[in-house]
Amino acid sequence: MNAFEKVHQQPSLTHKEQKKFSSMLIKKHERESIDILQKYEIDCNELLKGGHCPAYLAIPGEII
Structure with a gap:
C-alpha cells in the first residue's frame, strides 16, 4: 500500500454521487x-498535407 492509499482509505463520494458528478461535468x-x-x-x-506512409517512410503530397 502506497502513501496515497494509506491516507485515502475511504471514498469521499458515494457511487451515486460520483455518477451524478460525472453526468453534470459531461x-x-x-x-x-x-x-x-x-x-x-x-x-x-x-x-504537410497527406498521410504518413510507413512502408516508404515519407509523407506524400496532396491527396486527390
Missing part, C-alpha cells in the same frame, strides 16, 4: 473554440 462541458494555427502563428502553407 452536461456542462463546452469545447474551447480556438484557432490553433493562429495561436502558434502557423501559416496554412506550412502544413
Whole structure:
C-alpha cells in the first residue's frame, strides 16, 4: 500500500454521487473554440498535407 492509499482509505463520494458528478461535468462541458494555427502563428502553407506512409517512410503530397 502506497502513501496515497494509506491516507485515502475511504471514498469521499458515494457511487451515486460520483455518477451524478460525472453526468453534470459531461452536461456542462463546452469545447474551447480556438484557432490553433493562429495561436502558434502557423501559416496554412506550412502544413504537410497527406498521410504518413510507413512502408516508404515519407509523407506524400496532396491527396486527390
